[in-house]
Amino acid sequence: DADVTQTPRNRITKTGKRIMLECSQTKGHDRMYWYRQDPGLGLRLIYYSFDVKDINKGEISDGYSVSRQAQAKFSLSLESAIPNQTALYFCATSDWTSGGTFFGPGTRLTVL
Amino acid sequence: DQQVKQNSPSLSVQEGRISILNCDYTNSMFDYFLWYKKYPAEGPTFLISISSIKDKNEDGRFTVFLNKSAKHLSLHIVPSQPGDSAVYFCAARDSGYALNFGKGTSLLVTP
Numbered sequence: 705d706a707d708v709t710q711t712p713r714n715r716i717t718k719t720g721k722r723i724m725l726e727c728s729q730t731k732g733h734d735r736m737y738w739y740r741q742d743p744g745l746g747l748r749l750i751y752y753s754f755d756v757k758d759i760n761k762g763e764i765s766d767g768y769s770v771s772r773q774a775q776a777k778f779s780l781s782l783e784s785a786i787p788n789q790t791a792l793y794f795c796a797t798s799d800w801t802s803g804g805t806f807f808g809p810g811t812r813l814t815v816l
Numbered sequence: 817d818q819q820v821k822q823n824s825p826s827l828s829v830q831e832g833r834i835s836i837l838n839c840d841y842t843n844s845m846f847d848y849f850l851w852y853k854k855y856p857a858e859g860p861t862f863l864i865s866i867s868s869i870k871d872k873n874e875d876g877r878f879t880v881f882l883n884k885s886a887k888h889l890s891l892h893i894v895p896s897q898p899g900d901s902a903v904y905f906c907a908a909r910d911s912g913y914a915l916n917f918g919k920g921t922s923l924l925v926t927p
Contacts (some may be wrong), residue, residue: 708859735913744825746905746919747860764916794859798913805850805907805915807859 707731708808715733716814723782725811727795734799740769741792753778785815790807818925820908822918823890827926834844837921839906846875850915851880851891864891877890896925
């Protein structure tokens with residue numbers, strides 16, 4: 705079984721709709737992250753969380769919100785989706801002792 | 817402003833030869849550098865890393881070199897194999913353990 709899972713894997717939605725992307729991990733890591741990948745731009749950090757009570761904005765947090773429901777769960781929400789949020793979204797986890805970062809398989813989101 | 821830069825969007829190498837992927841960074845506070853490999857429709861997978869206190873780390877066919885004074889690192893793959901064809905991302909870790917990524921280099925290894 706995968707250590708970091710993301711649901712859904714693919715989603716097509718319309719402008720103005722609310723969307724939630726979910727991430728779960730079984731690695732027992734305390735730190736979780738949401739990244740976005742756009743063609744030619746690499747991966748950019750949206751939000752990150754060090755533990756359940758800690759949420760931090762990343763480089764491109766505008767238009768997004770997150771919730772850390774438990775150590776193993778970190779969800780990303782788009783309150784009102786817009787077309788330029790069409791991208792590939794990756795959840796990741798890391799262990800504070802080693803710093804190794806592990807990525808989920810990604811969610812491909814298309815906003816029409 | 818991008819703190820991690822991979823200035824070569826693509827690289828083509830013959831099978832058996834050396835592949836050299838380059839990366840530059842601007843933030844001297846980065847403490848750890850990592851290379852990730854990514855295939856289409858998959859998440860990035862960790863390849864090799866190096867601490868800022870070292871200048872070389874080797875793992876099988878993969879070697880990462882770090883030149884702190886030049887703020888430059890490189891990944892060497894020897895010998896290159898067709899299965900190495902993928903997009904390679906350089907990443908630098910900051911104090912919050914968040915990764916700052918370059919834009920990636922697409923490596924094609926031809927038979």
